[in-house]
Amino acid sequence: MADLAIIGGTGLTRLKNLKIEHREVLHTPYGEPSGPLAHGTLCGTEVVFLARHGTGHTIPPHRVNYRANLWALHHIGVRRVVAVAAVGGIDPDLKPGDLAFPDQIIDYTYGREQTFYGDDASEVRHIDFTSPYCAGLREALIDGARQAGIQAMPQGTYGATQGPRLETAAEIDRMHRDGCDMVGMTGMPEAALARELGLCYATCAVIANHAAGRGDSVGEISMQEIEQNLNTGMERVRRLFETVIPSLPGLHC
Ligand code: HPA
Numbered sequence: 001m002a003d004l005a006i007i008g009g010t011g012l013t014r015l016k017n018l019k020i021e022h023r024e025v026l027h028t029p030y031g032e033p034s035g036p037l038a039h040g041t042l043c044g045t046e047v048v049f050l051a052r053h054g055t056g057h058t059i060p061p062h063r064v065n066y067r068a069n070l071w072a073l074h075h076i077g078v079r080r081v082v083a084v085a086a087v088g089g090i091d092p093d094l095k096p097g098d099l100a101f102p103d104q105i106i107d108y109t110y111g112r113e114q115t116f117y118g119d120d121a122s123e124v125r126h127i128d129f130t131s132p133y134c135a136g137l138r139e140a141l142i143d144g145a146r147q148a149g150i151q152a153m154p155q156g157t158y159g160a161t162q163g164p165r166l167e168t169a170a171e172i173d174r175m176h177r178d179g180c181d182m183v184g185m186t187g188m189p190e191a192a193l194a195r196e197l198g199l200c201y202a203t204c205a206v207i208a209n210h211a212a213g214r215g216d217s218v219g220e221i222s223m224q225e226i227e228q229n230l231n232t233g234m235e236r237v238r239r240l241f242e243t244v245i246p247s248l249p250g251l252h253c
Contacts, residue, residue, distance in 0.1 A: 002039060002046040004248050005078040006241075007069065009186060010086040011206065011230030013051040017238060018042045020049075026075065030067035030113070034059055037072060045245045048078055052186060061163040061185035067113050070193040080137055080200045080248060083191075084237055086230055087184035088166070088211035088221075090176050091156065096229035098151045099236055100205040101141050102158035105132045106180055107188040109162045114189035116196050125196075132191045134200035136251055141204055144244030150236050156181035158205065160188035166221055169213025183211050204240065206233035 006015065015038075023036040038049040050069060053059045073081060087100070094100060117125045145152040159180030161167060167175070167183060175183060182205055194201035208226045209215075 001077045002048045003077075003079050004045065004245070005048040005050060005073045005081045007081060007083045007190070008049060008051050009084050010053060010057065010208070011227075011234045012084050012237065013053065013055055013057050015042060015049050015238070015241075017242070018047060018049055024076070026072040028068045028071045028075070030071055031065050033068045033072045034064060037076065043242050043245050045248065047245065048073065048076065062109075062112065064186065066190050066193055067116060070190065070197055070199065071116070074197040074199060078199065080134070080251070081194055081202075082137065082141070083201065083203045085184050085186050085203055085205050086208040086226070086233075087158065087182040087205045088172075088209050088214075089182055089207040090159070090172060090211045090214060091153070091181040092214070094153060094156075094182060094207045095151075096207050096209055096225070097232035097236070098153065098207045099145060099233065099240065100153040100156050100182055100207065101138050101145075102182065102187075102203055102205055103131065103133055103138065103155040104157040105187055105191060106157060106159045106175075106178055108175075109160050109188050111162075112189055114192060116193065127192070127195050129192060129195060132195065133202045137200050137202035137248075140244055140248060140251055141202060141240070144240050144247070148239050148243040150240055153181070158187045158203065159183045161185055167212045172211045172213050182207070204237060206230060206237060208233065
């Protein structure tokens with residue numbers, strides 16, 4: 001049984017080097033996950049892969065059933081989750097195509113189902129979320145990137161926005177003042193739900209573009225540019241996984 005799951009985001013609807021053994025369709029008490037769980041091996045390690053936006057990339061960030069996705073992974077016995085997520089870079093050191101391993105989150109999303117403890121008033125629970133990501137898994141990813149010679153920022157604050165539109169330049173200025181280093185649309189409630197289930201969860205962010213109003217080319221953010229940068233970034237993610245995945249099952253966290 002796989003201990004490790006990878007949730008793929010925009011630009012990673014499938015893992016090229018994952019040898020898929022079978023696909024599992026699961027129905028959960030929270031509805032349908034984004035798609036079937038693909039069970040297979042990656043670099044000799046058992047892994048489950050789930051495309052966050054669906055296999056055909058049809059589910060926008062605010063419509064992803066985060067609860068069903070996390071519940072399904074937990075239900076089949078997964079204990080660690082690496083979430084791959086496209087982001088816009090706010091910190092000037094984050095260049096398109098780079099990777100980043102955020103250590104903090106600010107949540108600007110709204111109207112999403114954000115807890116497993118909301119429906120049943122008999123159980124009010126408050127999880128600790130001081131450090132929203134699993135420290136051991138983050139360390140493993142950071143070390144792996146170093147070993148593989150991949151340009152990556154080892155920490156940073158992920159600002160989660162509602163989407164699906166990109167932000168205004170003023171919104172990005174405000175997020176920068178708040179302390180955000182990167183902006184994405186899927187980081188929450190995914191991280192909080194993983195914590196509620198006791199899963200060890202870390203994000204590998206891929207810089208798709210300079211956030212609105214940032215970078216040298218002031219003007220519109222082109223979808224073509226995002227796609228090109230994601231191709232570069234996802235190639236790095238695949239290389240990172242080759243280095244890091246074999247070491248994960250022995251990880252104590
Ligand atoms: N903003 C929000 N989400 C994103 C961006 C962005 O600029 N780029 C990729 N995902």
